[in-house]
Amino acid sequence: MDIDGTIRGETIEPSDFVLDTLHQCHQRGAEIVAATGRSRISAFNYLEHFPMVDYVVSFQGAMISSRKKDQLVWEAPMEHHEVELAVDFLANQPVERVVYVDDFVLVESMTPWASSYGKRNGVTVVETPSFLTPKGTTYRVLAVGSDEEVIKVERAIKTLYSGKLYATRSLHNFCEILSPDAGKEKALNWLCQQMNIHPSEVVAFGNGLNDLEMIKWAGRGVAIEGGEPEALAISSETAPPVQQDGVAIYLSKLLGRNLIRG
DSSP states (O other): OOSBTTTBOSSSSOOHHHHHHHHHHHHTTOOOOEEOSSOHHHHHHHGGGOTTOOEEEETTTTEEEETTTTEEEEEOOOOHHHHHHHHHHHHTSSSEEEEEETTEEEESSOOHHHHHHHHHHTOEEEEOSOSSSOOSOEEEEEEEOOHHHHHHHHHHHHHHSBTTBEEEOSSTTEEEEEOTTOOHHHHHHHHHHHHTOOGGGOEEEEOSGGGHHHHHHSSEEEEETTSOHHHHHHOSEEEOOGGGTHHHHHHHHHHHTTOOOO
16 A cells, blocks of 8 residues: 555544554455655655554655565666666756655755655665765665656656666656656565465555556556546545545455455
8 A cells, every 4th residue: 555645644643544454454364565756765754553454565666674674575676887877867957856765865966855854754865966976875866846847757758768767756856767667566666575475365455656557567556536537547446535534435345245355
């Protein structure tokens, strides 16, 4: 399940209904995985409310972490030439560039957006003279700008660098550029292989443009009402809006039909 717009609405803390429903699913043997565009730290911070969630797919599917073991179990980081390609391309675009290295966020200047982003997500934002010199593992290059410009960036990346870079949008003013080996569905597919779970046994919930491939990959791809039209168009089923605890409503029906089991 995605986080923002899927299990997290305007209210930060989840309802007892959501927690009780997910707990029942876990007790019946289901593996509950969060798949989000958030960084590892940001995802872990929010998921403190969800003790039944162990594995976390973060950075749009560039990393899988285990909360119980507190360790990285799989990753698809960007290679240096991929970071250079993305950073150089964005240098000529009317967007703000942000690079995620390990658990840090690198920016060219500490703009009001960069400062507030760090506070909202509980991550450290660092000014850097160059995105290509810091040591560490780079997971994502982010373009921040107007909706119109960000759409142009996404289309250009997909057209010019198909197979070389992976681009998606979690928000209308974000274009996220990652390794071509990243993607929520790729990370989840790897995790399923480790657990001997077939994609047909997976229920995936999402609401955004960055959830499209995950929704199509899963046996039950469920879009959240009120989400992006593209997500609703390609999903096999829908769940009520996040404000109504739609994921829990959908899962409670599956529980009632004894369709959730390990």
